[in-house]
Amino acid sequence: MILTKKLMAAALGATFLAAPLAASASEAELLARMEKMSAELEQLKAELKASMQKTNELEKRQQDMATAAAPAAPAVTLPTPVVASVEPSHTGPVTILSGYGEINYNRPTKDASAAQADIRRAVIAIEHRFDEKTKMVSEFEWEHGVVSASDQGESEIEQLYIEREFGGGLRGKVGLFLIPSGLLNTNHEPTAYYGVERNFVETAIIPSTWREVGVGLSGDTDAGLTWDVGVTTGFDLGKWDATSTEGRDSPLGSIHQEGQFAKSRDLAVHGALNWRGIPGLLLGGSIFSGKAGHNTEGFAANDARITLYDLHARYTPGLWDLSALYARGQISNTEALNDTFVGSPTPVPKSFDGWYTQAAYQLLKSGDYTLSPFVRYEQFNTAKSYAFVPQGLGVAPTPDEKVTTVGANLKVGEGVVLKADYQKFKEDKSRDRLNLGMGFAY
């Protein structure tokens, strides 16, 4: 089949190459040439057929020989079975280029003037395998279209680590890697989640895409348990800006270090457990904890510790995709620091948390197209509580925001997704919006 196709392609190619010449040649010459080519093609076809026949005969003969030899094999007395050496023949490419991207459109329903279209991200990923056990994983990302001193875009390295396999599924990592927290952080391609925007809990509470520099170890057991542990850089509370609202949008997102001259006096530890013992079910949790003051001279919160944990579940029976997640973060010993922020709108919260539950259903599958409507309800609070401050000087904790998202993902093949949804906010109704998005991953 393939050979025939190749021959046809060659013949076609030859025809095209000959075309300019033919234009100046007479029709008769052209016909003669075509006839000659057609004869050659016939000959090639015949040769191919003969060659295929020969191959078939040889294979048949080999099989016959194997069958004939069989009775001679001392089957009963054979202490160990005869080895059939048909080892897999290749190990795959050494350097793999992949990527993903998404472009989103948001239109606040109560203020159409704030409608925006944005290249959320474009990512180029390169993975290189040095040998069977060692590989490098990297992701290079641009956000918001244009990056320059006068633009708002960002250019960043999202992952850059070496992974080494120690056998039996035990793997070690060193470098800049994703913290195994929640469902989305390590699985953040637009084709992997429902809705145009990533959910609020896993952006405002768990600061995805969250990565740290350090070392990590992962493994799994036959019972379906996967574990991850690691020691990495943590957050830098010294970056907290009480005058901006950034800390209100995502407390940890505003003080993450992303491997950029990351302060490392205080390191953090993390651990994650995920169980997939029943097909279709995932139950898991993670914890990350580390001090965030870095013994900085004159800093009022050198004893502050940041701890974030999450519990998550996902169940995919048949065409359903159900998930739920709870995440909670705490920042301790912030009293003295917040005293210095009196009068500012965004002091450091003592706790922040959120949860969501989501149901998606694969409604339609026709050829390459898969339509999955979904609904998600989430509740989150980035300033659930504050450490004690003298009466009248503090900021009141904010109420929980509650968001309902209804929409659908239309997948085209495996790598392309078109999304549309509507988000309704319970507290800040001005944020209600319609979202459209396209995404891809390869």
Add this chain to the structure above:
Amino acid sequence: MRYQPLLALSACALCAPAFATQYLTAEQAQQAIFPDATTFRPQPLALNAAQMQQVEKLAAMPARSVNWRVVGAYKGDTLLGYMVLDEVTGKFELISYAVGLNPDASVKQVEIMTYRESHGGEIRLPAWRRQFIGKSAVGGGLSIGDGIANISGATLSCTHLTDGIRRIAAVAQVMLKK
């Protein structure tokens, strides 16, 4: 013969120390699938155009390969079944696996021989692989969401592997069924 260089290469591979990411060699896989077998014989298959079409129809996907690496497992002269060796791409990297088939072309067992991705190694879990046992290309139930449960966080790996197994089940139905 088309397989001779492969056989030579395989012999070298067998001498080399086991890969770190390799959980099973072909030899270990055939032992695991057919512990009672006394003899294993390579029985490579080559599909013709008509057979390819049949496979495509049964599997509802491209037949991909003309040639298939098949090993027959025998106890004495009795055929116990077949093992088909194959590779599919997970997310980025190749997953090598072996599908054990009964003489009636139903799936006997699935073994993952090598897995190289950083995530999604959960396809090796016995509970997940057990979902394939007893199913055949004609009986159905060999698709993600229809008989085979997805693995959260390893969607691509488990989808591609399930597709690969369904294709092999179809090849067995067309070529190997007794």
